[in-house]
Structures are given as C-alpha cells and as structure tokens.
Amino acid sequence: MDKKVTAIAKKYNKNGSNQTFEYEAGDWKIIAIDGVDAPTIELFKTARGIGDGDLLTGTRLHSRLITIKASLTDTSSYVAQRKAITSFHDVRAKYRLEITYLDRTVETDFCAIEAISYPTSNVYDNPDFVVGFFVPDPGFYSPDEKKLNFAETIGMWHVERAYTESNPSLPFSYTKPINNTILNYLGTDAAGIRLEITLSEQSNSLVVKINNAYYTILKRPTYPLNVGDRVIIDSFNKNITYNGKSLSLSELRKTPISKLILEPGDNSLAVLKDINDSPLNASVELSYRERFLSI
Numbered sequence: 001m002d003k004k005v006t007a008i009a010k011k012y013n014k015n016g017s018n019q020t021f022e023y024e025a026g027d028w029k030i031i032a033i034d035g036v037d038a039p040t041i042e043l044f045k046t047a048r049g050i051g052d053g054d055l056l057t058g059t060r061l062h063s064r065l066i067t068i069k070a071s072l073t074d075t076s077s078y079v080a081q082r083k084a085i086t087s088f089h090d091v092r093a094k095y096r097l098e099i100t101y102l103d104r105t106v107e108t109d110f111c112a113i114e115a116i117s118y119p120t121s122n123v124y125d126n127p128d129f130v131v132g133f134f135v136p137d138p139g140f141y142s143p144d145e146k147k148l149n150f151a152e153t154i155g156m157w158h159v160e161r162a163y164t165e166s167n168p169s170l171p172f173s174y175t176k177p178i179n180n181t182i183l184n185y186l187g188t189d190a191a192g193i194r195l196e197i198t199l200s201e202q203s204n205s206l207v208v209k210i211n212n213a214y215y216t217i218l219k220r221p222t223y224p225l226n227v228g229d230r231v232i233i234d235s236f237n238k239n240i241t242y243n244g245k246s247l248s249l250s251e252l253r254k255t256p257i258s259k260l261i262l263e264p265g266d267n268s269l270a271v272l273k274d275i276n277d278s279p280l281n282a283s284v285e286l287s288y289r290e291r292f293l294s295i
Helices: 075-088 249-253
Strands: 006-012 018-022 028-034 041-047 054-061 064-072 094-101 104-117 129-135 146-149 151-155 173-177 180-185 191-199 205-210 213-219 230-234 239-242 265-272 282-288
Touching: 006 028, 018 075, 064 075, 064 104, 094 129, 180 282, 213 230, 213 239, 265 282
Parallel strands: none
Antiparallel strands: 006 018, 006 094, 028 064, 041 054, 064 129, 094 104, 104 129, 146 282, 151 173, 180 265, 191 230, 191 282, 205 213, 205 265, 230 239
C-alpha cells in the first residue's frame, strides 16, 4: 500500500487557461497537510418544553481550511522553484485541489487562498512553503464519475442457435432496458445524480422514484413527452434539459430537483409514468460522483 500523501492544485486563470502545481513531485516534498479530516459540525438544539434533555433541530457542516506545508528536497534549484511556486499562487484566483491519501483520491473545487507564507530566509536554511486554501464546500468528491445503465442481462443458454455466414458467432446473452435499479452507494455523504432519459413511449408525466419517495419532474401539456424525447436531470448542477433546452429558473424552482440524491448504502431508483408505479418504457443512464466528508 502506498502511504504517500499527494496534493495537486489546479488554477483557473481569467484568460481561460489552466495551470497545475504538484506539491509532492520533482524537487518538492509535502511535510504536512491538515484540514482533510471531518469538517466542523454544528448542532442546533432547543430545550424541551417538558422533561429533561434537548431537541435536535438541525445540523450544519462548516467550510474548511486545508493547509499544505511543503519543502524543497534540492536547494540548488531554490531560485527557480521559488519563482515558480510564488507566481502560481495568486490570492485572487480560484483553485481545484486533488488530494490522495493511502488508496483514496478526492477533490474539491472553487478554493481560494486564505493564507500563504514563504519566508525570505537564508537560502541554505531551506524555508518551508505553507499555503492555506479556504474550501467553501465541507465535502470532497471522487474525481471519477461512475455510470450505470438501467438494464438487465438476459441469458440465452436455453435458446437454440446455429452458426451462419451472416452470424459467425453465437450470442450467449443480450441486454434489455429496464426502468429501475438498486445501487450500493459507497460515499459517506449524500450526493447529487445525473439521469439521461430517452423515452420509448409517450407519457403524461415523468416521475423519478428514489427510496420509496416519488418526485414528479415534468408533465404534459407543458412538455409533450413523446417517443424519442430526451430529458437530462442533473441534481448535482441543479439543471434539467428537455430535448437540449434548459428549463428556465422559474420552471426549475417548481421541480423537486434538490431532493434527487443518493444516500450512503443501498438506493432504489425507478423512472415511472406516474406515482402509481406504472413503469416508463425508456432507456436510462445514471451517473454520479461519490461524496466524502473526510479522506
């Protein structure tokens, strides 16, 4: 098992170009990294009207500060490396951080520099470079997007088949689209989803069922929901498109998009015609990124 900690920062420049800096590569070595464990948790409580104890009324996770301390392993490159690292870290820029610890890699976005230090000591003292990134989101995301098609594999072992010139190979199974699936979500915090739905039949409404809760997304006559129509529901980015056109903000507010999330553990998902569990004939692809509260 690789016990090395790595950290990579990606800077978003105003001209559209991007730069990256690795704190555990080349002549640089990470000495310490802090702020990647669980965020500060704030509980809201109120006293019971009768009896002992309190009532829990809410939970809030705070933003975090990730501090990276790095040092040069070869002081002969001190001048060039000092110029490179100080020019990369711009207090007015936004950054994406990618951090790997043991066998898990996570990332977080829209970070800003809150503190930075690189003392002008004697070059032979090899001063440490320290930067603190303010991270507005208390959680981390997996850099890899996971995808899953709503489909089942049908075995053909019992089907009589024969080789022909037009079919030189024998299929042993085929996939059949279905309208539901069960997903074991391995993240430690709830995460948004992206559903890409292509209708194979007309429907009066489009309903998404998650863990026995029904959410009506679109309805006729506002949206015809005809054969071949394509709907993309993206609760991570808070957006819904119908045949390539995004819903307006006022239309989006009428939908329960913020409730379409995966919870840690097993999740059941289905795409339906209505809240009576009538299956919708459609091809469905689910994608998501696992979310973690610590590494």
